[in-house]
Amino acid sequence: EVQLVESGGGLVQPGGSLRLSCAASGFTFSSYWMSWVRQAPGKGLEWVANIKQDGSEKYYVDSVKGRFTISRDNAKNSLYLQMNSLRAEDTAVYYCARVLRGGSYEYGYWGQGTLVTVSS
Amino acid sequence: QSALTQPASVSGSPGQSITISCTGTSSDVGGYNYVSWYQQHPGKAPKLMIYDVSNRPSGVSNRFSGSKSGNTASLTISGLQAEDEADYYCSSYTSSSTQVFGTGTKVTVL
Numbered sequence: 301e302v303q304l305v306e307s308g309g310g311l312v313q314p315g316g317s318l319r320l321s322c323a324a325s326g327f328t329f330s331s332y333w334m335s336w337v338r339q340a341p342g343k344g345l346e347w348v349a350n351i352k353q354d355g356s357e358k359y360y361v362d363s364v365k366g367r368f369t370i371s372r373d374n375a376k377n378s379l380y381l382q383m384n385s386l387r388a389e390d391t392a393v394y395y396c397a398r399v400l401r402g403g404s405y406e407y408g409y410w411g412q413g414t415l416v417t418v419s420s
Numbered sequence: 421q422s423a424l425t426q427p428a429s430v431s432g433s434p435g436q437s438i439t440i441s442c443t444g445t446s447s448d449v450g451g452y453n454y455v456s457w458y459q460q461h462p463g464k465a466p467k468l469m470i471y472d473v474s475n476r477p478s479g480v481s482n483r484f485s486g487s488k489s490g491n492t493a494s495l496t497i498s499g500l501q502a503e504d505e506a507d508y509y510c511s512s513y514t515s516s517s518t519q520v521f522g523t524g525t526k527v528t529v530l
Contacts, residue, residue: 335519337466344423344524345458345466345509359518362421395465405513406456406471413465 302326302409304396309414316386316418322379322396322411330354330374333399335407336381338392338416348394349381353402363389386418424449424510424522431528437498440525442510443491448520450491454513457486457495461506469508470495497527505529 308320320336335350349360349370358370369382379396393413400408425443432438442449442457449455455473458466468477470486473493483498493512497504510522 337521344507345460345511345521346423347511347519347521350519357517359516361518400468400471400477404471405454405519406468406511407458407466408468408471408477410465410467 302398304398304409304411306394306396306411306414309394309416311417311419312386313420314387314418317382317384318386318416320381320383320394320396320414320416324377324379324396324398327398329372329377331402333403334372334379335397335399336370336379337395337397337407337410338390339395339413340389340392343392346392351379383416386416388418390416391418392416421514421516421518421520424512424520426508426510426522426525428523429526429528431530432497432500433530434500434502436500437496438500438527440495440497440508440510440527442493442495442512442522444493444512444520445491447515448512449488449493449510451515452513453488455486455488455493456511457484457493458509458511459504459506460509466509500529502529 336348367385396411397407398409457470460466474486
């Protein structure tokens, strides 16, 4: 059974940093693109970033470029999101998501999400 | 990277059919057959309902179907049921090699 478990969320002050983790199990982690998707309270889904199977390609939504870094450790079956220079508008539930098929674009599996709150 | 445009709400009676539209541009919806649809119940993670415009993942009811014409994709739910009441989001691959979600549609079963 595919499982994605996020951790690392919490309360952080504006300008601060946070590192989110996603522990994957139940599949060959190194065979799939992985992504982070966020959802601000009461708002819609927003795609944040994705990373290729071997980490050689990474893409970001414009609003986080230069502040967030997505990475993965295939030996540890883990996905990460390093978030720096956090802003109030980054407050959201952050979901780790796996594509349905190796190199496809739809998210067939999601974690339960971890809440990040940016506030003083 | 503007969000795809969806109607804020759509409603229907049990047994009826409803259609949700998702309008983008030639750089996303119109340029690729990589449109997906997600269902999200309150407090839950999204669930994939349709991928590659019109394909259903294993386990998704055949009451859900997808299509696309030009820059607009559509999700149709036939035989509406109470359990279909949820938020629905479209998503598309973009020419920037990123993804973009729609603004979301709240489906209400009357």
